[in-house]
Amino acid sequence: MRGRTRGMRMGQYGPAVRVMVLFTVLLGIAYPLAITGVGQVAFHDRANGSRVEKSGTVVGSSLIGQSFAGSKRYFWGRPSAGGYDPLATGASNLALDSSGLRKQVAQRRAQAAKADGVAPSRVAADALYASGSGVDPQISPAYAEQQVRRVAAARGLSAATVRRLVAEHTQGRELGFLGEPRVNVLALNLALDASH
Structure with missing residues (x-):
């Protein structure tokens, strides 16, 4: 058996x-x-990373944010908890009542207010908080509007010209009702370089 x-x-x-x-x-x-x-x-x-090229050279991806902070000539993206490294994406995991997060937000608020010449209370929320992925390529139209005067002055352009470029690069809601309007920072900055 x-x-x-x-x-x-x-x-x-x-x-x-x-x-x-x-x-x-x-x-x-x-x-x-x-x-x-x-x-x-x-x-x-x-499928190939949504690469963006300028003069035959890959300068970024339309899906991954990068840092332009520090340059008055460019629009800045959202802060990144991972240092804009697509291999280290993620949020900071700091709670809203975290003293570390409050300190970061205060520093970002002061930096954005000073750079853009706005009152600290008028700084857009996406200038203060990193996204969940840490590499969002878009900002809100409100944050773009906040930066118009700084970028226009640094480039010697009129605010109306820069606003027109922002409007041309503002994407609406998906299917008309999903998400929020947004501006792709890399595409807008490349358009600025091409126009001036």
Whole structure:
């Protein structure tokens, strides 16, 4: 009886191994290749990182924010808890009542108010708080408007010209009702470079 049970178990290994090999080929090789192929054909730009080029050189991604802070000639993006490193994305995980977060917000508020020439109470929220990913490429139209005078003065442009560029680069809500209007900072800064 014991030998027969062992023989039955050994007979089950063959089909189990064949099923494992079949699913490894299907799900480990064929499926990833098919999805990659569809992505390359139907969504080529997105599948390759939504790279943004200037004069044939990749200068960033339309999906990943980068730091322009410190330069008066450019619009600044949201603060980043991960230092704008796409490999270290994430929020700071500081609670709203954290003294560390309050200190960061106070410093950011003072920096933005001074740079943009606005009252500290008028600084846009996305100038103060990092996003959940830490690399959001967009800012709110309110934060863009806050920066218009600084950028216009640094570039020797009229505020109306800079506002027109902001308006041209403001994206509305997805499907007309999802999310909030937003401005892609890299695209706007590249448009500024191209215009002046």
